[in-house]
Amino acid sequence: MGDRVALISGGSRGLGAAIARGCLQAGYVVATFSRSSGPFVEEQREKDPDGARFYWAPVDAHDAAALKRFVDAVAERWGGVDALVNNAAVGRFGAFPLMRLQEIDETLELNLRANLVLTRLCVPTMISRGGGCILNISSVNAVRGNAGVAVYSATKAALDGFTRALARELGPSNIRVNSLAPGYFQSEMVAGLTERQLRTLVRSTPLGRLGTADEIAGAALFLLSSAAGFITGQTLVVDGGITC
């Protein structure tokens, strides 16, 4: 049997890049896409110019045909997918009554539909390979109400529902499906918060600080690993205790 294949959406930066790096260190070969490249992708391409263990392509996740071409290319290259991480997402923050309809559509499209489409494309290869693992990147906003993130929260809560239903459906095919709900960690998403908002978040967090992308990625790697072999249909909250 060859190397395990991990497909990670939105793996060029932030949490996606941290998970991709962790998967490479754990012995996976990694396929990832994003709209544009970034320092992590360039670093990997420099290390691995032939793409033996790392494959990146520019893909707009809104485009289902492009997603299919990417999954087909991964199957052609490495035979299929063993682990899928649905990470790509966009944060649209602001008062819901003032949100433009186009912003609602774009958030639903990327945070929800693209993940469902990508999963639909990958699951058949997992079934034919005898098993696999799917990890949906959710959010603490899926499990706790917060003002200003209504649409984002709706998409993430929907992903958690998707996780539970799919875990029931695919368990007999030896495919585990889980969600990971990060709390607030150093990322582009919190970069837009004011100092005051950040201080409030830190005060509300029992561990007294923001998380790091590596800490969230560590939990993701655990859920992908055989150590989590009897865990499916669950949402693991990794948030420094902010929701406890």
Place this chain on the structure above:
Amino acid sequence: MLTGKPTDAEIEETIRLAIADVLHRRGHPVAPFDEDALLVATGLTSLDLAALIARLEQKWKVDPFLEAVPITEIRTVADLCRAYRDFVNGR
């Protein structure tokens, strides 16, 4: 995309063998079945059907059920063969 289109007879034979193989791998008994047999009567579960379609996609590089054909319209072996024949031949 598909290169070197299979004939209708090849499609039917491939599907017939693939059904038998999926059933065998799942440890289900493989009884003879004809074209009019309901897929559930062959012993295929919905997940077996997904495995079957994944296998056929690997062979022919097409999945008629991704966009073109609702899987709910496929009840018999003949329905399944027709879906592939039509898709492969662009009907």
